[in-house]
Amino acid sequence: MSEFPVIDLRSAIIIDQHAHSFANDFLQFEAVDLRRCFTESRTMEMLQNHVHNSLSYMDMIRKLGYLLDVAGEKQIIELRQTMREYDLVNSLFDDVSFGAFIIDDGYSSGKAMPLPKFAQLTSRPVFRCLRIESFIEQALATSSTFSELEEKFLTMLAAPSEVPIVSLKTILAYRGGLSLLDTTKDLAKADFAELKERSKRSTIKSAFRIERCNLHHYLVLRAFEFAGERKIPVQIHTGLGDSDEDLAESNPLLLRSLFENKQFSSVKFVLLHCYPFVKEAAYLTSLYSNVYMDVSLACFLVSANVETILLDAISLAPSSKILTGTDGHTVPETYWYGAHSIKRGLSAVLTSLIRKDFFDPAQAMKIAGDILHGNTRQLYNLDGLA
Ligand SMILES: [Zn+2]
Numbered sequence: 001m002s003e004f005p006v007i008d009l010r011s012a013i014i015i016d017q018h019a020h021s022f023a024n025d026f027l028q029f030e031a032v033d034l035r036r037c038f039t040e041s042r043t044m045e046m047l048q049n050h051v052h053n054s055l056s057y058m059d060m061i062r063k064l065g066y067l068l069d070v071a072g073e074k075q076i077i078e079l080r081q082t083m084r085e086y087d088l089v090n091s092l093f094d095d096v097s098f099g100a101f102i103i104d105d106g107y108s109s110g111k112a113m114p115l116p117k118f119a120q121l122t123s124r125p126v127f128r129c130l131r132i133e134s135f136i137e138q139a140l141a142t143s144s145t146f147s148e149l150e151e152k153f154l155t156m157l158a159a160p161s162e163v164p165i166v167s168l169k170t171i172l173a174y175r176g177g178l179s180l181l182d183t184t185k186d187l188a189k190a191d192f193a194e195l196k197e198r199s200k201r202s203t204i205k206s207a208f209r210i211e212r213c214n215l216h217h218y219l220v221l222r223a224f225e226f227a228g229e230r231k232i233p234v235q236i237h238t239g240l241g242d243s244d245e246d247l248a249e250s251n252p253l254l255l256r257s258l259f260e261n262k263q264f265s266s267v268k269f270v271l272l273h274c275y276p277f278v279k280e281a282a283y284l285t286s287l288y289s290n291v292y293m294d295v296s297l298a299c300f301l302v303s304a305n306v307e308t309i310l311l312d313a314i315s316l317a318p319s320s321k322i323l324t325g326t327d328g329h330t331v332p333e334t335y336w337y338g339a340h341s342i343k344r345g346l347s348a349v350l351t352s353l354i355r356k357d358f359f360d361p362a363q364a365m366k367i368a369g370d371i372l373h374g375n376t377r378q379l380y381n382l383d384g385l386a
Pocket of ligand 1 (some may be wrong): 018019104108327
């Protein structure tokens, strides 16, 4: 086998196209709180007895120990509690060369750090992604008729924001599944009264959640139209990512009718996470010019497999349509470890493809730059905003 230099991506810039904010108190976390960020499971038995034996978590703790110069989970937790937020965040984010973030701030309630503080703490440009379902729920709570709801919802999406809005996102997948209902305005209107009643009964402990129904899907499609008019992409949650979802209903192949619909052919859609449907997502990305994908979340939950995941994506999807997102949330370790894992996986895949004579090192570095930051910069038109 001929020898080529290994593609070294350690100093390559990453623009994280899909992540969330930190928890306000992330420095004070105990071990179970940190573990909770590295699993989809919510049971205390998993957190106390099993998560620390999962490969990704073990690897994360080991690598974090090298970086912070301490060994083991207990010592890391103790050290974190004495650090300044800025120092922990920036030592991790500088290590993987984060350049900017697109943040979905519809996740988590009062515990999440507001975006301006997140931007200040990370010292990086931050852009905003609006979660469609959160706005439907907010608009419903303050509307007394369907027409008022529809108007309020669209006005909320268009409202000015301190942090530039560059994307919308839908969580259809874990609110009843990805297959879209063949709905109409009249059918949506017919759902209003019952949903309004349920929304009125909403409490902090059991908050109202919009689930698969005509009204939900009608407004999601209105949001897609809005995104098309504003020329901002729509991120769609697919694959793993929420403990109460039916994974079978989050297969991106269920979105075929949406991608075949000419009404939405000018809207750019980004399939998020995708695992374990990475091949299916790559297939759709290779077929439809307006479909893109990332492997966020899988990059830090299934890190030992990231090389295969990226090879599945890059084998079929054009490299100009693969983006980098981490789905980092709550603690800086998730973004950092996700980014680290993507760089390691991409470096290994590209080096192996050079050795197999698919391209030369210069082409490989161009592809890496596109996937790590160039494609995101272009798709979300970030240059005019940062
Ligand atoms: Zn997410």
